Amino acid sequence: MKLRSYLLLANTISIAFIIVLLLVFFQYMLVTREQLIWLGLATVAAGIVSAFLFFLLIRPLEASVRRVGEGAGRIAAGELEARVDRTGLAEFRLLADQFNQMGASLEQSFRQVKAAESAQRELVANMAHDLRTPLASMQSYAEALEDGVIEDDATYRRYLATIRSETVRLNELIQDLFELSTLDRRTDDQVENVPAVLEDVLLELHPRFSMGLDAKGLQLRVRLPERSLRVNMLARHLQRILQNLIENAIRYSPHNGIIVIAAEEREDGVIRVSITDEGAGIAESERERIFERFYRTDRARSRESGGAGIGLSIAKLLVEQYGGRIGVEQAEGQGSRFWFTVNEAQGNQ
Template structure:
């Protein structure tokens, strides 16, 4: 039933009830015949005037309701940009504003879903490439060995070494994917962790890069406070973050470059750790996405260097797991400075 019909029906029922009541009064001689006629005429006249008033007043209400209905129909048809003009009575203006907010939220949510689907497709494509590349290399070298085409012992050993290195590369990629999925599953930050000593973590981490640094003629320099610096992060997690940042710095630093690891104490017991290299630097447009999974500023160079584009994503998840932030900036001169924050652990006396 339409709103107009509903109101007219309600008005008609009210008029009929009043007339019946007047007839009852006339029957019991509470009113005269002349009074009955005048009262019935007045009642019918008032009813007609009320019906006309209802008709005039209901039209803008119907228009407001129709606009909202048309907007809902457009959204249901897939037009998430549909909006309703906020005019008319206060309540209908509020309804239109709420409807428009709903439309904006739906459009934003749909854009997020599309972005997530696009990122998922890119993720799958990159995973397929990074898994296929070492597998194809291993297959080709294994087939060459199987066919017995190699007679030179040195060449034979080189093929075996290549297969082994590609196996390690594939294993590291799978381990990174596993760790990334494990970190995604953690909803809360670590609590009650054993603080890590930054100096101890670096001493344990340095031997892993000594050969690479020596081969590239690079130097690793460290600037830490003179006292032991303890931070609220598990030692293995702090080590993983620094390892990923150092791997990135070593990979992109030039021959004979200097890599700096520094710790700065900020306000509110916050420590900022940074890794600075002397590489080519990162374009400002790439800095916003550098921590995205599988994102590479130079895809061909990254693949040649063995990077899968997961190290910085893992570092970001680990840092945020402990309530810190991570970023990259351009220092004075050439290079990049990757930094992250973590809370300092208070020493209990």
């Protein structure tokens, strides 16, 4: 039953009830016949006027309800950007506001779902490539060794070394994926703030990069304040951040280039650490996306460079979980400067 019909029926029932009461009063001689007639006519007239007023007043209500219904139908048909005009009585304006908020939330949720689906397809494609490349290399070298086509000992050892290096590469990729999923599940309450000493972490990391630095003839320069810098971050997490950023700098630095690691203290109790290289640099339009997982630019993040596109994502997650920020900027001259901030530990001397 429509709202108009419902209200008219309610009005008719009330008029009929009044007339029945008048007849009862007449039956028990509480009113005269003449009074009954006049009261009956007055009741019918009032009912007609009331019905007319109902008809006039119900039209804007019906229009407001119709607008909400049409908006709901458009959203149900997939038109998630549909909105309702904010007109009519205060209650219907409030209803329109709530409906529009619901529509905006649904539209945003739908976009997030589409973005997640796109990211999932991209992740699968990137993973397939990054896993297939070392596997194919290992398979070809293993088949060559199995067929006995390698006769000299030097080539034989070189093939074994290649298989081993590709195995290490696969293990690192799987470890990166595992760590990325672990960081996604970690909450702020699970972050421990055990101070780490920046120079100690750098000293421990240096041997890991010596081969990469020597292979490209790179110089590594470290510029730290005279006193030790203690930061509110677990040593292994600080080590992971620095390792990913330094590996990135080595990967994209030209031969015989210079990599500079620097740290500075700010007055607000924050330490800013930067890693600067002399590579090709990153376009300004891509600096925001460079920390997205599996993202690569045509120049600085090419597949041929060997990066899987996960290291910077892990660094970003770790930095932000400790309340810091991370970014990249153009270095003086040529190259990129990756930086992150971390809170200084209390009682730093």
